[in-house]
Amino acid sequence: MKASGKVSSFELVLRRTLVFGLILVVAVPQARVTTDWFGYLPMWLVGMPAVMLWAMRGFAIPSVPFSMAPVRAPQAVRVRR
Numbered sequence: 001m002k003a004s005g006k007v008s009s010f011e012l013v014l015r016r017t018l019v020f021g022l023i024l025v026v027a028v029p030q031a032r033v034t035t036d037w038f039g040y041l042p043m044w045l046v047g048m049p050a051v052m053l054w055a056m057r058g059f060a061i062p063s064v065p066f067s068m069a070p071v072r073a074p075q076a077v078r079v080r081r
Contacts, residue, residue, distance in 0.1 A: 014053050021045030 024031045025042045034040050054060070 011053065011056055014049050014056070018046065018049040018053065021049060 021042075022045075025045055031041050031045060038044055
């Protein structure tokens with residue numbers, strides 16, 4: 001949400017479109033096909049509304065806590081004989 005806490009009407013429409021697209025892609029097999037006119041339908045039903053919402057929020061990247069970061073294993077050490 002924005003700093004003021006208000007949600008614009010366009011953002012509300014995008015949220016509803018995203019939820020409707022998700023439900024449609026999960027429930028209707030025909031919504032998961034590629035058409036000649038539109039291409040890959042899940043991209044238009046789910047991907048584009050999600051990216052547009054993300055863009056409206058300033059492309060905020062969610063922070064991952066340091067403890068959840070992948071841990072690198074130590075490399076092998078050559079032993080001399």
